[in-house]
Amino acid sequence: MSCHQTPEIVADHFDSRLSSQARQTVQQHLAMCAECRAEIARLTPAQDALLQWQHESVPEWDRSHAYVHAQAHAAQTHRQPLPKRHAGLSWRDAGRWIPLAASLILSVAVLTQTRLNVTEQGWQLSFGNTSGEAQLQQLDAYMTAYADRQQQQTEQMLEVALGEFGDSTADTLVQLADWFEQQRELDIQRMEAGFQQLLDRDYQTVNSVQQLASYVQYQGDLP
Amino acid sequence: MENDNELIANALNGSLQAWEALVRRYEGRVYNYSLRLTGNRDDAMDLMQDVFLGVYRNLARFRGESQFISWLFRIAHNKAVDLARRRRANPVKDQALPDDPEDWPDDQGVDTGPQALAMDAESNAGLQLLLQTLSPEQRLILELKVFQSMTFDEIAMMQDISANTAKTRFYSALKKLRALMEGHHELSPDP
Numbered sequence: 088m089s090c091h092q093t094p095e096i097v098a099d100h101f102d103s104r105l106s107s108q109a110r111q112t113v114q115q116h117l118a119m120c121a122e123c124r125a126e127i128a129r130l131t132p133a134q135d136a137l138l139q140w141q142h143e144s145v146p147e148w149d150r151s152h153a154y155v156h157a158q159a160h161a162a163q164t165h166r167q168p169l170p171k172r173h174a175g176l177s178w179r180d181a182g183r184w185i186p187l188a189a190s191l192i193l194s195v196a197v198l199t200q201t202r203l204n205v206t207e208q209g210w211q212l213s214f215g216n217t218s219g220e221a222q223l224q225q226l227d228a229y230m231t232a233y234a235d236r237q238q239q240q241t242e243q244m245l246e247v248a249l250g251e252f253g254d255s256t257a258d259t260l261v262q263l264a265d266w267f268e269q270q271r272e273l274d275i276q277r278m279e280a281g282f283q284q285l286l287d288r289d290y291q292t293v294n295s296v297q298q299l300a301s302y303v304q305y306q307g308d309l310p
Numbered sequence: 311m312e313n314d315n316e317l318i319a320n321a322l323n324g325s326l327q328a329w330e331a332l333v334r335r336y337e338g339r340v341y342n343y344s345l346r347l348t349g350n351r352d353d354a355m356d357l358m359q360d361v362f363l364g365v366y367r368n369l370a371r372f373r374g375e376s377q378f379i380s381w382l383f384r385i386a387h388n389k390a391v392d393l394a395r396r397r398r399a400n401p402v403k404d405q406a407l408p409d410d411p412e413d414w415p416d417d418q419g420v421d422t423g424p425q426a427l428a429m430d431a432e433s434n435a436g437l438q439l440l441l442q443t444l445s446p447e448q449r450l451i452l453e454l455k456v457f458q459s460m461t462f463d464e465i466a467m468m469q470d471i472s473a474n475t476a477k478t479r480f481y482s483a484l485k486k487l488r489a490l491m492e493g494h495h496e497l498s499p500d501p
Contacts, residue, residue, distance in 0.1 A: 094477055094478045094481035094482075095474065095478075095481075097481045098462065098476075098477035098478075098480045098481050099477070101455075101456075101480075101484070102455070102461070102462065103459055104459060104460075104461045129488060130484050130485060130488050132491060133485075133487040133488040133491060134456065134484065136437060136440070136487070137437070137452060137456045137457070137487070138456065139433075139437065140342070140346070140434060140437060140457070141433075141434050142338065143341065143342055143345060143434065144338065145337045145338055145341040145358075146355065148355060148358075148359070150329075150330045150333045150334065150337070151326055151329070152359055152362070152363070153329075153333070153359065153362040153363040153365070153366040153367075154321075154326055154329045154330075156363055157363065157366045157367050
């Protein structure tokens with residue numbers, strides 16, 4: 088056999104459901120190809136032998152087998168009902184459900200931002216952010232009162248200190264003010280000197296760059 | 311007479327009578343299919359029962375988009391492939407023969423001796439014997455093409471291969487069957 092199309096041509100030739108167009112193509116090929124014609128002639132008895140099969144009747148059998156078997160299988164695999172639960176919670180099982188209940192209550196409290204305010208007048212339970220504004224007002228009032236107390240304490244300390252030192256401290260304060268003034272002038276002079284040095288360095292740097300540029304240009308002009 | 315879909319609906323609603331009517335309608339085709347593939351009645355009955363068990367278990371999934379017989383034979387095909395795999399795991403009972411008859415070993419679990427081959431290939435028993443010497447794949451493709459009259463495209467889709475591969479397998483199977491028949495006639499005395 089030398090025709091590479093033989094497997095396809097033979098298969099199509101024996102195909103009872105081949106379209107008329109495809110069958111025409113096969114016929115055209117067979118008209119030209121002796122190898123394929125010979126192969127079909129050789130294989131036709133095999134196809135014929137298969138078609139000689141005599142239909143055999145089915146021996147008597149239990150046709151409900153699949154039905155019964157599947158029903159039994161379904162019954163086996165059917166989910167077993169859960170054990171009957173007690174109608175109410177029993178304290179005998181408290182060890183099992185109390186931790187779960189406590190966790191649940193805590194989770195709800197966190198999620199709803201529950202707050203418990205205990206005061207001298209009693210306790211108050213609040214949820215969410217509704218009390219946020221009132222709390223801010225309370226905080227402001229507390230901070231204001233605290234600042235007032237601090238100022239009063241500072242004033243009292245100053246009054247005590249002035250009482251102890253009296254007028255003798257007035258001359259010391261004048262001398263201290265003069266010393267601060269002198270230091271300030273010295274700082275200004277130092278700052279001006281530093282600034283001048285910085286300017287000088289910048290000037291030198293610019294000169295160096297100019298010299299470098301001239302040198303490069305000179306080198307570039309050389310033949 | 312109720313059509314397939316009515317019988318299926320009634321069977322799904324628990325009607326044993328409808329299920330048996332559906333089985334009776336197709337058991338002959340499934341049994342003969344099983345007989346050609348397995349080569350003996352006992353195995354054919356087992357395969358047929360397995361096929362109908364698979365059909366019943368999957369009946370609720372049949373959507374009626376294709377013909378019931380096509381759907382049924384897809385299940386039958388899967389069961390036949392499973393059987394071939396099981397037999398391959400136990401090769402004493404079934405083993406594919408080499409293409410060249412000269413390479414056949416003496417003991418293949420199938421009686422291919424002169425007396426057996428002297429049986430008439432045109433009888434069911436003789437044909438079953440010949441088919442049993444093919445590989446399960448070759449037997450299956452001859453079954454699907456010659457007896458179930460499927461197109462090569464349908465076979466390709468069912469077996470997850472290309473149509474050209476299906477054609478090549480069919481050609482190889484037919485060629486091997488012919489070689490077996492020629493060996494048979496060589497062994498048979500001339501009339």
